[in-house]
Amino acid sequence: MECVIMEFSKESTIVNRKLRFHLLGLAHLPTSKLYNSCAFTQKNIKLSKMLTSLGHEVFLYGCKSYSENYTLPVCTEFIPTHTVEDIRDDYGEGDNRFEIGYDWMKNEFRHDINSKPNKSTLRYIESCIREISKRKRNGDILLITQGVYQKAIGDVVNIELTCEPGIGYRGSYCKYRAFESAYIQNFTYGSEHPRQSINGNYYDRVIPNYFDEDDILFSEEKFNYFLYIGRMISRKGVDTAVKVCNIIGKDLLLAGQGADIINGNLIAPGELNIKPGKWIYAGYADYERRKRLFANACGVFVPTLYLEPFAGTHIEAMLSGTPVITTDFGVFPETVINGVNGFRCNVLQDFINAANKIKTLSPVQVRNSAEKFLCNNVKWLYEKWFQELYDLYESVHNSSKLAWHRIRNTSE
DSSP states (O other): OOOOOOOOOSTTOOOOOOOEEEEEOOSSSBSSGGGTTOHHHHHHHHHHHHHHHTTOEEEEEEBOOOSTTOOOOSSSEEEEOSOHHHHHHHHOOSOTTSTTSSOTTTSOOOOOTTSOOOHHHHHHHHHHHHHHHHHOOTTOEEEOSSGGGGHHHHHHHOOSEEEEEEEOSSOOOOSEEEESSHHHHHHHHHHHSTTSOOOOOTTOEEOOOOBOGGGOOOOSOOOSEEEEESOOSGGGTHHHHHHHHHHHTOEEEEEOSSOEEETTEEEETTTEEEOSSSEEEEEOOOHHHHHHHHHHOSEEEEOOSSOOSOOHHHHHHHHTTOOEEEESSTTHHHHOOBTTTEEEEOSHHHHHHHHHHGGGSOHHHHHHHHGGGBHHHHHHHHHHHHHHHHHHHHHHHOTTSOSTTOOOOTTO
């Protein structure tokens, strides 16, 4: 039985209050579209844009970029918490060609949220606490975007409506949480209560990742190559994509950070050693190049072994009209419909069959199946969630106000 993808509706959402949000950026990267390979950074930029488009106030806290053509994210106020010099001092290697001091387009980002906070992180935490404390009012909403890594901020500023939107990671902690998939929601509940009978929470939500139409290029015309785009690690299934394309004799373009070509082999230290074949390594792809690669590919491989909480690349591909070839666990049973917008696979034969059938799928139908993940649709799910949380806040402070039991007339 194929999955049913939930529909998002503006009509089901009542917009009745303008709210105030404090949105936490990242400690280790400037808040910029330049760093498009960091999903957390890009989600913050788009979330701020969505909330302000709904008329809300958004105070965004983070590091400001000084790269060429940088524009501030759409928000009510951007509050710098630390500088690129702070980041460079902790992670850089003296390479002034890159504003954070190292070649992040070739290498992985240098941070570990499980390690002891370094100087730039401590400055970020202290600044966030100070600046939020200056601005906060009763009824404000604090948006924690990296779970326990930002708990030190949430604990001190002590805002009642402290929420985690867009959970696609392990280590969430807030009372009110929006998960990117039902898989990661149920995984989290189970991990928190092992070997127990578990109840859900009416005020938690599943709200998927979201994508800006401006970052997508749709095309019905496809070239004769497959694409893998992402981190160059075995868990993401690079080996599987290479193996399949070698067998069927089709070109495979590999794009992403973390690998190099040495003696003709694709090398990622401690991860990959792939011999020459039907693949070409294109390295890092910025926004414009990324759009073209997705739009022109005949299919996109996302054959990950990692249990993906969301895997944004497969939605970017589908919005470009390009079907995907994935595994059959994690988020994919919720998003990929076999024979409609791609194929979910288990054994090698499944991947080969999928690659051979990929051109039978309609780019228009693939695109249509994914439009529900555009920002202009997903924002209404966030609007509904935040308005209902504010109902809860009101009910705590005024016994005559109802929260879960509140019923509105359609005229409201």
